[in-house]
Amino acid sequence: MKRSTVGLLVVLLLAPALAFAQTKAKSEVVQLNFIEMLTSPARTAFLNEVIARFEAENPSIKVNLISPPYEQAENKMTLMLNAKQPLDIIESRDGTIKQFVNNGQVANLENYLKNWSAKDDFLPMSSYAARVIDGKAYIIPQLFFVKGLFVRTDILKKAGIAIPKTVQELYDASVALTDPSKNQYGYVIRGKSNAWKVSQDQLCLANLTNIDPNNFYKTTDGAFVYDTAEGKAGLQRYVDLYKKAVSPDGVNWGFAEQINAFVSGAGAFLIQDPDAIAMIDKQLGRDSYTVVPVPVGEKSGKAYQDFAFNGLSIVSYSQHKDEAWKFLTYLISPKNNSEFCKSYGALPVFSSSFKDDPYFSTGVFQAWHTMFTHPETYKFVNYPITSAKFSAWGPYQEQYMQRLLLGQSSVDETIAKWASYWK
Amino acid sequence: MGHTMKDLRTRNLALYLVPTFLPVALLVYVPVVRSMVIAFKRYSMFDLRDTPFIGFGNFSDIFGDSAFPFLQILGNTFIWIFASLVLQFILGFCLALLLREKFHGRGIYTSLVFYTWAVSGFAIGLIWSWIFNGQFGLANDILMRLHLISRPVGFLSNPKYALVAVIVANVWYGIPFFGIMLLAALQSVPKELYEAAKIDGAGAAGRLFRVTIPYISATIVSTTLLRMMWIMNFPEIIYGMTNGGPANSTNILATQMINKIYKEYNYGQGAALSLIIMALLFVLAFVYLSIANRKEF
Numbered sequence: 001m002k003r004s005t006v007g008l009l010v011v012l013l014l015a016p017a018l019a020f021a022q023t024k025a026k027s028e029v030v031q032l033n034f035i036e037m038l039t040s041p042a043r044t045a046f047l048n049e050v051i052a053r054f055e056a057e058n059p060s061i062k063v064n065l066i067s068p069p070y071e072q073a074e075n076k077m078t079l080m081l082n083a084k085q086p087l088d089i090i091e092s093r094d095g096t097i098k099q100f101v102n103n104g105q106v107a108n109l110e111n112y113l114k115n116w117s118a119k120d121d122f123l124p125m126s127s128y129a130a131r132v133i134d135g136k137a138y139i140i141p142q143l144f145f146v147k148g149l150f151v152r153t154d155i156l157k158k159a160g161i162a163i164p165k166t167v168q169e170l171y172d173a174s175v176a177l178t179d180p181s182k183n184q185y186g187y188v189i190r191g192k193s194n195a196w197k198v199s200q201d202q203l204c205l206a207n208l209t210n211i212d213p214n215n216f217y218k219t220t221d222g223a224f225v226y227d228t229a230e231g232k233a234g235l236q237r238y239v240d241l242y243k244k245a246v247s248p249d250g251v252n253w254g255f256a257e258q259i260n261a262f263v264s265g266a267g268a269f270l271i272q273d274p275d276a277i278a279m280i281d282k283q284l285g286r287d288s289y290t291v292v293p294v295p296v297g298e299k300s301g302k303a304y305q306d307f308a309f310n311g312l313s314i315v316s317y318s319q320h321k322d323e324a325w326k327f328l329t330y331l332i333s334p335k336n337n338s339e340f341c342k343s344y345g346a347l348p349v350f351s352s353s354f355k356d357d358p359y360f361s362t363g364v365f366q367a368w369h370t371m372f373t374h375p376e377t378y379k380f381v382n383y384p385i386t387s388a389k390f391s392a393w394g395p396y397q398e399q400y401m402q403r404l405l406l407g408q409s410s411v412d413e414t415i416a417k418w419a420s421y422w423k
Numbered sequence: 424m425g426h427t428m429k430d431l432r433t434r435n436l437a438l439y440l441v442p443t444f445l446p447v448a449l450l451v452y453v454p455v456v457r458s459m460v461i462a463f464k465r466y467s468m469f470d471l472r473d474t475p476f477i478g479f480g481n482f483s484d485i486f487g488d489s490a491f492p493f494l495q496i497l498g499n500t501f502i503w504i505f506a507s508l509v510l511q512f513i514l515g516f517c518l519a520l521l522l523r524e525k526f527h528g529r530g531i532y533t534s535l536v537f538y539t540w541a542v543s544g545f546a547i548g549l550i551w552s553w554i555f556n557g558q559f560g561l562a563n564d565i566l567m568r569l570h571l572i573s574r575p576v577g578f579l580s581n582p583k584y585a586l587v588a589v590i591v592a593n594v595w596y597g598i599p600f601f602g603i604m605l606l607a608a609l610q611s612v613p614k615e616l617y618e619a620a621k622i623d624g625a626g627a628a629g630r631l632f633r634v635t636i637p638y639i640s641a642t643i644v645s646t647t648l649l650r651m652m653w654i655m656n657f658p659e660i661i662y663g664m665t666n667g668g669p670a671n672s673t674n675i676l677a678t679q680m681i682n683k684i685y686k687e688y689n690y691g692q693g694a695a696l697s698l699i700i701m702a703l704l705f706v707l708a709f710v711y712l713s714i715a716n717r718k719e720f
Contacts, residue, residue: 075685078468099688102470180574183558191580192668249557251669252580257556266558388469392687399490402670406582417489 028060030323034089035066035080037073038310038344046343047331054330061323081105081315088318089328092139093310094132098386101133106313109137112325118350121334123372125380126349129309133386141311142332143346146380147202148291148367150262150270150280155184163290166298167206170269171237174245177268186245188267191405193254196397197383199271202305203241204234206297211304213381217422224419230299235404235411242405251405262289273308275345277364291364293371293378303371304379309349389421396421461694468688481695491671491679500675500703502586503593503661504654510594512647515601522602523609540599548663551592555579555664579665582672589661589673596660601646608642609635644715651711652704676700 036047044067051063066087068076074096080087081100092100100106113119113130122130129141149170151163159177164170174186190198201216207230212218217225225231242250247266249257255276262270263283270276271294280289296303312332314324330336334350338357341348347360347368354360354369361369371378384390400417403409462481466474486493522533539547554561557577566572578588612635620630636643658677661667667674667682676696684693 078688082471099469102472103468104472183575192666247558247577249575249577249580252557252577252585252665261558264559388467391467391469392689395682395686396490398668399671402668406670408582408670 029062030060030320031062031064032088032320032324032327033064033066033086034327035068035073035077035087035091037070037077037091037093039067039070039073040344042343046340050331050336050340054327058326061327063327084317087315088320088324090313090315091142091310092313094129094308094385095390097139097311097313098133099391100313101138105316106138107316107318107321109140109314109325112321113137113140116329118329118332118334121350121352123349123351123354125307125309129307129311129349132382139311139313140328140332141309141349142337143310143341143344144349145273145275145308146347146368146371147199147271147273147294147305148364148371149294150272150276150289150291152262152265152268152288153290154288155265155268163292164269164295165292167203167234167237167295168298170203170295171241171245174241174269178245183247183266185247185261185267186269187241188258188261188270189242189246189250189253190255190258190271191251191253191402192398194394195401196394197306197308200238200401202271202294202303204238205231206295206303207234207299208297208304209300209302211379211381213379215384216304216306216381217384224415224422226415227419230297232411232415235415239404239411251402259283273345274347274365274368278345286364291367293367296377302377302379304381306383307380393421458694458697461690462698463695464691466689466691466694468690474691477691481691482699485692485695485699491674495671496674496676496679499586499671499673500655500677503590503675504651506590507593507597507654508647508651510590511597511650512601512643514594515598516605518598518602519605519609522606537599537603539596540603542596544596544657544659545663547592547596548589548660551588551595551660552579552664555588580669582670585665585669585673589664592660592664593654593657597650597654600650604642604646605639608639612638644712648708648711648715651707655700655704655707676703 036044044065047065047067051065055062067073074093077087077090077092078099081090081103090100090106092106097106119127125144126141129144130137130139133139149164153163155177156163156173161173161176162169164173170187177184177186189195190200205211205216205225208219208225208228210219210221211225212220219225219228226235247261250261253261258270258272259276259279261267263280274291277291294303294305312328314321314328318324331340332349334348334352337348337350338353338360340346341353342359348354354372359365397418400409400414404411404414463476463478464474465477465480518536522529522536553559555563555578557563557575557580560575560578562578563572563575567575576584578584616634616638617630620634625633655675656677658675658681661673661675661678662681665673667678676699680693680696680700683689683696
């Protein structure tokens with residue numbers, strides 16, 4: 001009995017000490033919860049590799065990667081933030097960061113950013129993107145999506161047609177290539193799911209010379225861009241392009257259908273982001289296609305497009321902001337950022353990536369290198385992403401654009417509806 | 424001392440029901456009530472600091488939306504429900520009648536047929552969007568080889584055909600449900616009734632309409648009512664094939680609700696649409712059950 005009593009006393013005395021030791025050990029290790037948004041198997045694998053390296057170099061920090069399926073990721077993240085679930089770093093995109101700022105869910109990173117040496121290596125648009133909301137650094141960009149013109153060089157060579165440099169040349173070449181009896185069309189349209197952002201606005205508005213760089217839908221005089229002579233003519237030409245050089249099925253085409261049409265040769269010209277390259281390479285090979293800068297307006301000599309981006313933010317209620325910043329800057333270091341963008345088919349945010357890594361300055365990526373290094377011709381403008389109306393614009397625009405393409409309304413009616421939305 | 428056995432039993436019963444009722448209340452009724460409240464507020468994820476009560480503002484925006492005409496969406500919804508329901512029922516019933524007969528490989532064939540029910544609606548939408556693809560789709564290829572058409576048809580890009588195309592996909596998906604439920608009901612019909620009907624001179628059609636259908640009428644009513652509600656709240660196939668387009672021609676109440684929430688982050692209007700759907704389902708169920716209970720099969 002005495003022995004068992006002594007044994008019990010020893011256990012009772014040791015237990016708190018052990019628990020304290022474990023708690024102390026645990027509290028020395030910081031756990032960061034990081035949710036990604038553009039989930040894909042390749043991307044998640046890459047992130048896990050970077051996390052493993054980071055944790056090896058920083059044993060007191062553990063990173064828990066949350067990878068919801070792509071279609072649900074944004075909603076899951078929104079719900080987790082609204083419910084104040086444990087999160088330290090979120091991945092967000094340009095279209096939704098304003099929402100998180102409005103709701104006080106992301107931290108202002110200016111104090112961290114000013115002391116970060118890599119910021120001096122940012123592309124000019126990277127610095128702009130970081131402060132796109134209220135002029136404060138709520139998001140650190142990690143990749144850009146910028147459009148390029150994908151061209152089926154084999155089809156053009158067979159038809160004896162040169163690669164177009166202007167929108168009018170693109171139109172003429174597309175019409176010349178089109179032969180519906182052979183299921184051959186010139187242009188591969190995006191008919192739904194953010195078609196306005198993919199190529200419609202670019203092609204329709206290329207001949208304007210006074211687009212407000214802070215609002216793609218306004219001229220510097222404050223007019224709605226489509227409510228100008230050039231805008232209206234551009235929209236009419238786009239409708240004509242659909243009627244004369246695009247498969248009628250195109251009005252229902254999303255990303256997958258576009259890639260399929262381009263790869264199968266049903267269309268020779270495609271305007272898309274660099275993430276299309278991996279898919280096209282796999283199915284087609286570089287001998288059959290190339291990428292060139294987007295066509296310029298034949299009257300303006302300029303091309304306008306936005307730069308879509310995505311980045312990382314630190315959650316405002318995170319208890320470990322210093323550690324979160326440490327991981328964030330590790331992931332978005334120039335070296336890791338280049339590797340990350342290669343695995344994902346996006347464009348990196350640092351100038352050195354384009355200067356030092358031939359991957360981003362040669363071959364098909366030369367198109368983007370050209371656009372970044374000729375700002376006098378290739379103008380990057382911004383959509384009004386901070387407007388409360390922006391999130392509903394896509395579905396609204398699509399309805400009227402589809403009606404226009406299907407002949408259910410006119411150019412003037414469509415422009416009037418769009419103008420009334422942005423009033 | 425004044426407690427009777429009946430009082431004790433009642434109190435115990437109430438206690439036993441609490442573990443069931445509580446989770447249902449928390450997970451079902453509380454969100455429904457919350458959704459009802461949100462339907463009368465301006466509630467956008469864009470700015471959760473500003474969610475004022477706006478009365479019927481969301482409803483009037485929905486009814487007056489020129490980009491997404493409400494009457495067109497309502498019409499699409501009714502066509503989607505009733506065309507899908509009637510065709511699923513008829514074909515599912517035919518399938519059940521066939522599977523009731525014994526033949527070699529019936530078990531394997533039954534499993535293969537019912538497999539579609541296990542597949543996600545969104546995946547089915549994607550498969551059928553490629554089948555109906557206007558350039559490379561199987562549907563066009565078959566029709567052209569049979570010389571029924573000379574050029575490919577844009578099933579999903581032509582507003583005249585898009586709703587038909589999504590209904591075809593939905594019918595294909597829903598046949599197994601009726602097949603399973605009606606097969607089980609058919610197997611419960613006593614053989615003696617058929618023998619008696621034969622003796623009375625009833626042919627195949629007579630036995631079907633005067634013996635089989637009346638006997639399984641309760642199953643028919645319950646399955647068609649359930650299926651009607653599920654079809655109304657089933658946007659996945661449309662979402663995968665057309666996302667409500669082209670030009671609103673396949674947009675139904677459920678897809679519009681999804682788009683309001685997931686594309687526009689407008690939870691106020693999304694909640695209002697869910698209330699409209701709920702009200703319509705109540706009315707449809709009431710009318711349907713009134714007719715079903717009055718009508719003799």
